[in-house]
Amino acid sequence: MTELPELPLTLVLNGKEVSATVDADATVVDVLREEFGVTGVRAGCRNGDCGTCTALVDGRSVKTCLQLPGRIHGADVQTLESIGTPDHPHPVQRAFLECYSFQCGFCLPGMTFAAITLLEHTPDPTDAQIRDALSGNLCRCTGYENFVRGVRRASRLMRETAG
Ligand code: FES
Numbered sequence: 001m002t003e004l005p006e007l008p009l010t011l012v013l014n015g016k017e018v019s020a021t022v023d024a025d026a027t028v029v030d031v032l033r034e035e036f037g038v039t040g041v042r043a044g045c046r047n048g049d050c051g052t053c054t055a056l057v058d059g060r061s062v063k064t065c066l067q068l069p070g071r072i073h074g075a076d077v078q079t080l081e082s083i084g085t086p087d088h089p090h091p092v093q094r095a096f097l098e099c100y101s102f103q104c105g106f107c108l109p110g111m112t113f114a115a116i117t118l119l120e121h122t123p124d125p126t127d128a129q130i131r132d133a134l135s136g137n138l139c140r141c142t143g144y145e146n147f148v149r150g151v152r153r154a155s156r157l158m159r160e161t162a163g
């Protein structure tokens with residue numbers, strides 16, 4: 001029987017250095033969940049379409065179902081676990097709650113990182129820009145309208161805080 005190739009992997013995951021030897025052919029979403037116990041990335045379509053597996057890799061939003069582990073070796077990886085806390089949610093999380101943006105929450109990794117990334121570069125987006133930014137993420141529970149309202153609200157919250 002052919003041995004599966006293995007890869008020694010080290011990365012900074014949500015601010016902490018972690019290491020493991022992993023199957024070199026595994027997808028990053030599976031490595032993050034199974035090796036490191038991070039459930040803030042979720043395998044939905046495994047095809048790059050839904051966004052539930054989204055994480056930030058060196059500050060860039062990445063669909064981790066499309067990546068092999070070598071992509072995150074030596075990288076700084078942030079998952080939903082690193083964004084806000086129940087007592088101090090990120091403004092995007094607060095706005096999504098206030099606007100009833102989600103129901104089951106399965107789509108939140110992609111929706112949250114899409115909103116944060118948009119507002120970092122475009123603090124006062126138009127509705128068209130919001131829809132465009134969220135468009136790579138599928139939600140099977142909602143009609144998306146409350147996500148758009150949530151991003152609009154987060155934009156206001158963040159601009160108020162900034163000054
Ligand atoms: S699971 Fe990665 S985009 Fe759907």
Ligand code: FES
Binds near residue numbers: 101107139140142
């Ligand atoms: S709230 Fe359920 S998939 Fe979006």
